[in-house]
Amino acid sequence: MKSKIHLAEKVENKDRRFGSQLEYFPVMVAYSGGETSPALFTKSQIEKAIARAERNPEDIPGESFWEKLFLG
Numbered sequence: 001m002k003s004k005i006h007l008a009e010k011v012e013n014k015d016r017r018f019g020s021q022l023e024y025f026p027v028m029v030a031y032s033g034g035e036t037s038p039a040l041f042t043k044s045q046i047e048k049a050i051a052r053a054e055r056n057p058e059d060i061p062g063e064s065f066w067e068k069l070f071l072g
Contacts, residue, residue: 001061005046 010023024040031037053060063071 001063005041007046011040 005025005027007025010025012023013021016022021042024042025046027039027041029037029039
């Protein structure tokens with residue numbers, strides 16, 4: 001799995017509305033056709049995704065042969 005969200009990289013919500021988050025975690029989503037789109041996640045969205053992964057470990061992709069060889 002190559003996807004990463006760097007929790008040390010966060011951005012301030014500059015035009016904050018009442019009740020919205022103070023900060024977001026930015027990512028770049030890459031589509032299979034090569035296009036990319038920026039996305040912003042809240043800390044609670046990341047926490048929910050982590051909990052979902054912990055409940056469903058069978059759905060987490062394993063390392064490829066090349067990842068094991070060069071990153072292992």
